[in-house]
Amino acid sequence: MRLDVVTIFPEYLEPLNVSLVGKARARGQLDVHVHDLREWTYDRHNTVDDTPYGGGPGMVMKTDPWGDALDCVLADGYETGSRTPALIVPTPSGRPFTQELAVELSERPWLVFTPARYEGIDRRVIDEYATRMPVYEVSIGDYVLAGGEAAVLVVTEAVARLLPGVLGNAESHRDDSFAPGAMANLLEGPVYTKPPEWRGRDIPEVLLSGHHGKIARWRRDEALRRTTANRPDLIERCDPKAFDKKDREM
Numbered sequence: 001m002r003l004d005v006v007t008i009f010p011e012y013l014e015p016l017n018v019s020l021v022g023k024a025r026a027r028g029q030l031d032v033h034v035h036d037l038r039e040w041t042y043d044r045h046n047t048v049d050d051t052p053y054g055g056g057p058g059m060v061m062k063t064d065p066w067g068d069a070l071d072c073v074l075a076d077g078y079e080t081g082s083r084t085p086a087l088i089v090p091t092p093s094g095r096p097f098t099q100e101l102a103v104e105l106s107e108r109p110w111l112v113f114t115p116a117r118y119e120g121i122d123r124r125v126i127d128e129y130a131t132r133m134p135v136y137e138v139s140i141g142d143y144v145l146a147g148g149e150a151a152v153l154v155v156t157e158a159v160a161r162l163l164p165g166v167l168g169n170a171e172s173h174r175d176d177s178f179a180p181g182a183m184a185n186l187l188e189g190p191v192y193t194k195p196p197e198w199r200g201r202d203i204p205e206v207l208l209s210g211h212h213g214k215i216a217r218w219r220r221d222e223a224l225r226r227t228t229a230n231r232p233d234l235i236e237r238c239d240p241k242a243f244d245k246k247d248r249e250m
């Protein structure tokens with residue numbers, strides 16, 4: 001997978017050099033290119049913004065720097081063999097970024113991120129590129145950030161961990177919160193590791209029993225408990241038949 005990011009804060013994307021994404025890059029599983037939008041400005045002040053038509057607070061990011069940058073990034077990708085890009089536009093007014101969308105994006109060969117600042121990008125830029133490729137306008141949550149770079153880090157990590165061979169244990173996806181299957185739409189339950197006793201706190205006995213069926217049922221029940229407490233909205237999405245089937249297997 002190729003990822004391109006166009007931003008006025010390239011240093012914000014330094015975390016893409018470390019940990020899971022950094023290792024995937026080093027192994028050649030991810031090809032990440034971060035571009036400074038100001039390279040496509042030609043005035044003394046490297047201007048990327050201007051006042052909004054119709055008035056109102058703040059500034060709007062100008063068309064030309066984005067158009068020149070995206071044309072250049074796309075041309076480079078095509079020249080080096082990448083195909084079927086998708087534009088990923090972080091925005092507070094976007095569709096919620098979910099695990100389901102992460103799976104969809106992880107199946108694409110090339111993502112081009114356009115994290116904006118100020119009040120956002122002149123709409124005509126998005127409309128222009130929507131004539132050439134799928135555009136995903138996404139929001140990472142119901143709160144307001146000052147720009148889209150944090151969303152690029154979130155989306156990139158959620159997508160990268162789904163790529164084949166990136167997560168050491170392929171099974172790790174199975175019990176992800178929100179992953180498909182009997183635990184679908186359930187939050188993960190608590191996890192424990194050695195030592196067996198810590199500051200007077202023991203490990204739940206069932207986890208030491210070696211009885212895989214009982215352990216699976218306990219984990220499912222804990223997930224249900226946490227989901228009911230923290231995300232009751234997810235409970236109605238659960239498929240009770242999946243539990244019956246799972247109980248028969250346990």
Ligand SMILES: N#Cc1c(-c2ccc3ccn(Cc4ccncc4)c3c2)n[nH]c1N
Nearest residue numbers: 090091116117139140141145146147148151
């Ligand atoms: N994804 C995502 C986001 C953002 C977000 C993303 C991109 C930009 C670009 C500019 N801003 C600042 C701004 C613009 C308009 N209204 C309010 C704030 C952004 C915010 N905020 N909250 C989220 N969940």
